[in-house]
Amino acid sequence: xxxxxxxxxxxxxxxxxxxxxxxxxxxxxxxxxxxxxxxxxxxxxxxxxxxxxxxxxxxxxxxxxxxxxxxxxxxxxxxxxxxxxxxxxxxxxxxxxxxxxxxxxxxxxxxxxxxxxxxxxxxxxxxxxxxxxxxxxxxxxxxxxxxxxxxxxxxxxxxxxxxxxxxxxxxxxxxxxxxxxxxxxxxxxxxxxxxxxxxxxxxxxxxxxxxxxxxxxxxxxxxxxxxxxxxxxxxxxxxxxxxxxxxxxxxxxxxxxxxxxxxxxxxxxxxxxxxxxxxxxxxxxxxxxxxxxxxxxxxxxxxxxxxxxxxxxxxxxxxxxxxxxxxxxxxxxxxxxxxxxxxxxxx
Amino acid sequence: xxxxxxxxxxxxxxxxxxxxxxxxxxxxxxxxxxxxxxxxxxxxxxxxxxxxxxxxxxxxxxxxxxxxxxxxxxxxxxxxxxxxxxxxxxxxxxxxxxxxxxxxxxxxxxxxxxxxxxxxxxxxxxxxxxxxxxxxxxxxxxxxxxxxxxxxxxxxxxxxxxxxxxxxxxxxxxxxxxxxxxxxxxxxxxxxxxxxxxxxxxxxxxxxxxxxxxxxxxxxxxxxxxxxxxxxxxxxxxxxxxxxxxxxxxxxxxxxxxxxxxxxxxxxxxxxxxxxxxxxxxxxxxxxxxxx
Numbered sequence: 001x002x003x004x005x006x007x008x009x010x011x012x013x014x015x016x017x018x019x020x021x022x023x024x025x026x027x028x029x030x031x032x033x034x035x036x037x038x039x040x041x042x043x044x045x046x047x048x049x050x051x052x053x054x055x056x057x058x059x060x061x062x063x064x065x066x067x068x069x070x071x072x073x074x075x076x077x078x079x080x081x082x083x084x085x086x087x088x089x090x091x092x093x094x095x096x097x098x099x100x101x102x103x104x105x106x107x108x109x110x111x112x113x114x115x116x117x118x119x120x121x122x123x124x125x126x127x128x129x130x131x132x133x134x135x136x137x138x139x140x141x142x143x144x145x146x147x148x149x150x151x152x153x154x155x156x157x158x159x160x161x162x163x164x165x166x167x168x169x170x171x172x173x174x175x176x177x178x179x180x181x182x183x184x185x186x187x188x189x190x191x192x193x194x195x196x197x198x199x200x201x202x203x204x205x206x207x208x209x210x211x212x213x214x215x216x217x218x219x220x221x222x223x224x225x226x227x228x229x230x231x232x233x234x235x236x237x238x239x240x241x242x243x244x245x246x247x248x249x250x251x252x253x254x255x256x257x258x259x260x261x262x263x264x265x266x267x268x269x270x271x272x273x274x275x276x277x278x279x280x281x282x283x284x285x286x287x288x289x290x291x292x293x294x295x296x297x298x299x300x301x302x303x304x305x306x307x308x309x310x311x312x313x314x315x316x317x318x319x320x321x322x323x324x325x326x327x328x329x330x331x332x333x334x335x336x337x338x339x340x341x342x343x344x345x346x347x
Numbered sequence: 348x349x350x351x352x353x354x355x356x357x358x359x360x361x362x363x364x365x366x367x368x369x370x371x372x373x374x375x376x377x378x379x380x381x382x383x384x385x386x387x388x389x390x391x392x393x394x395x396x397x398x399x400x401x402x403x404x405x406x407x408x409x410x411x412x413x414x415x416x417x418x419x420x421x422x423x424x425x426x427x428x429x430x431x432x433x434x435x436x437x438x439x440x441x442x443x444x445x446x447x448x449x450x451x452x453x454x455x456x457x458x459x460x461x462x463x464x465x466x467x468x469x470x471x472x473x474x475x476x477x478x479x480x481x482x483x484x485x486x487x488x489x490x491x492x493x494x495x496x497x498x499x500x501x502x503x504x505x506x507x508x509x510x511x512x513x514x515x516x517x518x519x520x521x522x523x524x525x526x527x528x529x530x531x532x533x534x535x536x537x538x539x540x541x542x543x544x545x546x547x548x549x550x551x552x553x554x555x556x557x558x559x560x561x562x563x564x565x566x567x568x569x570x571x572x573x574x575x576x577x578x579x580x581x582x583x584x585x586x587x588x589x590x591x592x593x594x595x596x597x598x599x600x601x602x603x604x605x606x607x608x609x610x611x612x613x614x615x616x617x618x619x620x621x622x623x624x625x626x627x628x629x630x631x632x633x634x635x636x637x638x639x
Contacts, residue, residue: 071442071445117624118620118623118624121623121624121627122623122627124441124442125384125441125442125445126578126623126627128442128445129574129575129578129619129623130619130620130623132571132574132616133575133616133617133619133620133623134620136612136613136616137613137616137617137620140609140612140613143609144609208637257449257453260446260449261446261450264443264446304464305461307460307465308456308457308458308459308460308461308464308465308564309457309461310457311453311454311456311457311460312453312454312456312457312458312461313457314450314453314457315449315450315451315452315453315454315455315456315457316450316454317450318446318447318449318450318453319432319447319450319451319454322436322443322446322447322450323432323435323436323447326439326443
């Protein structure tokens, strides 16, 4: 509870940033994002681009799983839908990249609405399993619909062009992906100040009670699926442009688990959680790589242990957070903030 | 001769179906006792197969001793997972528990790859290799014998559940935990027992599966098909698990032969979606009634 910030209107009470300090920090963050590509080297810019893509997708999944309570293991498959739509449009129509991205997100939304249909009938774990089924069926389509997806060979995508400049390097692509990420995250944060977002939260807390309160369950559940898939599709489209090539292997079930792990690590049902979780999960493999590089003089064939080590650490992170910090990094963040707010008193 | 071919494919399908049914029993056992959807069952199966491989090829034990070692290892793994990770989370949001089993699966895969590398291996053969003929139909001896072993083991476990004290305690806990406590059943011990038995069954299924198709760190995928089996059969129904296991094994074989190999799993997952839409609690499962 913050003291010394009295509010006089309901609008002020519901605002995203309630104090001047928060505005200031937000401004500093934006300024840092703007300066970043000028001070960081290519590798770190690459990482931040990747993190931004993952943040978009994680935020979408957090809207669906963290806020609406519908577990989905199909996020990567919806990303694939977005990516393939973008790739097909890019190769066959030559329409501008922004149209392609929106079309990819729109296509993912449509598929997401279909994949969300089981949510009308089943929930909880059954739903999670239904989304596994959906993602396998999508995977099958990616592999076997040769005329559109070119099967296992994959598709190459030309980098997007803005005002005659090709965004073919991380340092130029940065100016495309980071603004989109910021806008998508702010949109998500604002969603929960509206009737729709509150309906989502009510459904998560108790769906039967929510429907007694007059919330149209099928409508809002499907809407949540649609929004999550929209985010996934946008992330997938950016992914396709960023890497310049996609194939069915790009969007495995493991990637869906990655996003679910990201919201668990970050904190379910918080926007900050999606951001922190995506950063953490993207950086962990890199840190491991550094660790293995560092230890390489002391162990045999370090390159061979890297991939299994990643898999094991990936699982250990999920298990560890669920056991010891179920509210995720967002809760740790809150605790640190509280410490400084109340300092020198104990929290 | 078409019918003969159909019959042969069916038999092969039933062979795989037996393994599905066996693993599904392990799954249902865990679900009934602890209400945990264990997505790591495929990985437990893989660890069992690798333990057998390690004992038979690494330590050069005779095959029967290696099997016993792998089964014991599987049982210990089950207990460790239950005591270490599942027990602290019991009563938590089922979604957390579900995610924890995904994490466990990932840890197990990573460990196996660290120890034995990700390369596929083949297991030493311990089945008789004489070709089997049923009528005129030929059946691969490995498939036949693994089906026989699976069937015997399933029968053995059904008898155990019916007559053994521990089995009765398991069924009592599954049907009403509070009442089981009140009757003096040590419910936490039953949890460990369920996971231990499931670990043993999974390890056994892993050895059988590995001896048919070789082992690799991607064997865990088998667990996803088993998940479909138990959903179709009904999560808490042993009978459902058996029938759905056979059914799905047969369907996959049919789809693989008549539609093409890539359709095998597609058919399974389409069946999953259809069952979830029409009859979410499965063919023989208990319909859940929600109260506020």
